[in-house]
Amino acid sequence: MIQNILKDKPTKIFVIFTAFFVANALIAECIGTKIFSLEKLFGMQPSDFSLFGEKHLSISLTCGVLLWPLEFIMTDIVNEYYGPKAVRRISYTAIALIAYAFLMFYLAMGVPPAAFWYGTGVQDGIPDMSKAFNGIFGQGMWIIFGSLTAFLVSQIVDVTVFHKIKKVTGEKKVWLRATGSTLVSQLVDSFIVLFIAFKIGKGWSWQLVFAICLVNYAYKATMAIILTPVIYFVEGRIEKYLGHETAAKMKQAAMGIESE
Known part of the structure; x- marks a missing residue:
């Protein structure tokens, strides 16, 4: 029985996604202590702009944002083939292991x-x-608590929005449900982590929270759009590995539709 489970292709894919999902999230949390200048990364001088009355802002991001877009891509792919229960399972696993x-x-x-x-x-x-x-x-502790809370809530939002869009579009328009759910969930993620870690934890003003939130969200939204082709590429590889019939049955099951 164990050998059959280990040889099962959908199981292999789920184990690989879970392992990478957890590892990617943990690495993002660990490297998130470093703040870098996006402008300097591309050889430009830091910008100087104002938002919500906050002056002299530039595009400074935590290194964690380099990896977080991959989490939402993996969330959408797992959602597509395994359903919301699977996404919640790997999300809870990631949170538990990050806390550990x-x-x-x-x-x-x-x-x-x-x-x-x-x-x-x-x-x-x-x-x-x-x-x-x-x-x-x-x-x-406020940063850790804020980050884990934001991660959990944004994952739930991502799953919910993804399936609401899929119920309308069916199997078509993968880009719409993947990118749409990510754009909504990333906004929630950006706000919650800043609110808990810096509004509650550090006493930041609302203006500064909204300003930094908008800067972070602009980056995340841009990356979500840029990385959309990756979803098509990965799903294409999965379809080839599983076979069209198996992949179709998995997608039906993920939506709670019983295949004939």
């Missing part, structure tokens, strides 16, 4: 460091390795 990872980070930060370790980074310009370690892994 951060618990381990905090435990590691509290372990007494070896005396010789403090200065092992001096040659690289790091005078205190213990402070550097704690600085990288010691994200504020």
Whole structure:
């Protein structure tokens, strides 16, 4: 029985997607402590603009946003073939493992460091390795809570919008349900994480929250549109691997339609 399960093609795909989904989310959370300039990345000078009365803004993003668009692409593909229950399952798994990872980070930060370790980074310009370690892994609790809450809520929104659009379009217009659901869920994600982490946690003004939210959302929305062809490519590979008949049955089952 176990061998049959391991050889089952839909099961193999789901396991691969789940593993990559969780790993991608955890990496995004870990590298999210670094803020980078999008303008400098493309060799341009940082812009200077105003939004909602907040002046001297530029396009500065966390490195985590480099990976988050992939999460929503995977969400839409899993939604297409396995349905909302599968999306919720991998989302809950990702959240549980991210929470576990951060618990381990905090435990590691509290372990007494070896005396010789403090200065092992001096040659690289790091005078205190213990402070550097704690600085990288010691994200504020509000940021962690905000990020996980935003992730969970946005995933639920993505699944809901995706299926509402699919009920109208059927199997046609993959781009509409994939991009449409992502555009809505990314807006929710951007606002919730900033509201919890910085409005509640840091006392930011509403103007600053909305300004930074709009900047972050503009990037995420642009990436959602740019990466739409990736969904078609991946679905094409899945169809080829599974066979058209199996893929069609999976899509029907995902929509709660019993195949004949």
